[in-house]
Amino acid sequence: xxxxxxxxxxxxxxxxxxxxxxxxxxxxxxxxxxxxxxxxxxxxxxxxxxxxxxxxxxxxxxxxxxxxxxxxxxxxxxxxxxxxxxxxxxxxxxxxxxxxxxxxxxxxxxxxxx
Amino acid sequence: xxxxxxxxxxxxxxxxxxxxxxxxxxxxxxxxxxxxxxxxxxxxxxxxxxxxxxxxxxxxxxxxxxxxxxxxxxxxxxxxxxxxxxxxxxxxxxxxxxxxxxxxxxxxxxxxxxx
Numbered sequence: 001x002x003x004x005x006x007x008x009x010x011x012x013x014x015x016x017x018x019x020x021x022x023x024x025x026x027x028x029x030x031x032x033x034x035x036x037x038x039x040x041x042x043x044x045x046x047x048x049x050x051x052x053x054x055x056x057x058x059x060x061x062x063x064x065x066x067x068x069x070x071x072x073x074x075x076x077x078x079x080x081x082x083x084x085x086x087x088x089x090x091x092x093x094x095x096x097x098x099x100x101x102x103x104x105x106x107x108x109x110x111x112x113x114x
Numbered sequence: 115x116x117x118x119x120x121x122x123x124x125x126x127x128x129x130x131x132x133x134x135x136x137x138x139x140x141x142x143x144x145x146x147x148x149x150x151x152x153x154x155x156x157x158x159x160x161x162x163x164x165x166x167x168x169x170x171x172x173x174x175x176x177x178x179x180x181x182x183x184x185x186x187x188x189x190x191x192x193x194x195x196x197x198x199x200x201x202x203x204x205x206x207x208x209x210x211x212x213x214x215x216x217x218x219x220x221x222x223x224x225x226x227x228x229x
Contacts, residue, residue, distance in 0.1 A: 004157070033216055033217075042203065042219040042222060043217075043219045044219075045216045045217065045218065048216050056216050058216065102148055102160040102163055103148075103217060105150075105157030106157050107155070107156055108156075
């Protein structure tokens with residue numbers, strides 16, 4: 001079965017650079033979530049989108065922005081990168097009309113800021 | 115302030131025995147609880163969930179118990195198998211409230227099942 005696809009899997013950037021992460025949800029899933037997991041930390045909710053509109057916002061820094069496109073894929077844009085942005089970024093998707101609405105996670109994109 | 119707490123960072127169990135992973139929460143608006151399992155280099159995978167209208171949900175070797183008055187839930191794995199060794203995350207949401215389904219995670223408990 002198709003899963004959530006994230007790209008790139010690994011990304012190395014320097015401070016003050018910009019990075020973009022992409023997420024392709026499971027087909028027919030209309031909601032996308034972004035989570036950030038720092039070393040030894042629990043996944044922290046950043047932002048979510050439902051039907052291409054922002055549906056909820058968590059601890060996403062102002063330097064970050066995200067959007068969901070017409071094909072339901074989502075991109076997380078991170079600017080003015082800081083060392084503390086080094087983390088594993090998970091995307092998840094769900095559909096209220098499918099199953100019990102649990103989130104299905106991708107394998108994550110590991111961002112390293114040098 | 116951590117709304118979902120997993121106070122045991124690690125747990126070691128012998129194969130065939132019961133594993134009990136605990137989770138406490140502080141937000142009384144949470145009405146949906148899930149357990150996710152995570153292997154290294156993979157994303158969390160859904161294991162089992164429970165709605166706040168229930169106090170128990172069972173799926174094969176996995177049972178989740180919910181005690182709303184104590185704001186506590188636990189995951190029981192019986193019998194434990196070496197392949198169960200992973201990090202287990204407890205997560206909660208106020209699914210029918212304003213959170214639109216986003217999950218609040220605990221810090222995880224690393225389960226090691228020894229042969």
